[in-house]
Amino acid sequence: MARVRKVPQRICVGCGQTRGKKELIRIVRSPDYEIKIDTTGKLSGRGAYLCRRMECLSAALAGKQLERALRMELPQEVIAALKKTISGDSF
Ligand SMILES: [Zn+2]
Known part of the structure; x- marks a missing residue:
């Protein structure tokens, strides 16, 4: 049985665009x-x-999309860690 290699697609809560799972955090x-x-x-x-x-x-x-998706408030340290992850990956 041949297995089709599919890249799982997920939607970003920030921009609402669908992307491959590996491009997202x-x-x-x-x-x-x-x-x-x-x-x-x-x-x-x-x-x-x-x-x-x-x-x-x-x-x-700004739109509280993460809070809504996770159904709880985002701790400051998580926000800080996200910022660090994003800025660290951008170069
Ligand atoms: Zn996005």
Whole structure:
């Protein structure tokens, strides 16, 4: 049986565009209500996706899209970690 290689597509909560999973940052709310940036793609829990772009993070924060997707408030340290992840990846 031939397996079709499909790239999973996810929607960025900042710009609403569909992208390949690898182009996005996954943010996960674990079952014990901790928010983590999932760099391995293996954490379980409710997830939200964001492009590796500062504009998308800003848009998501301004519109509370991440809060809505994760159903809880985003801790400051998670926001700081996201900013660091995005700026560190952009060059
Ligand atoms: Zn985006």
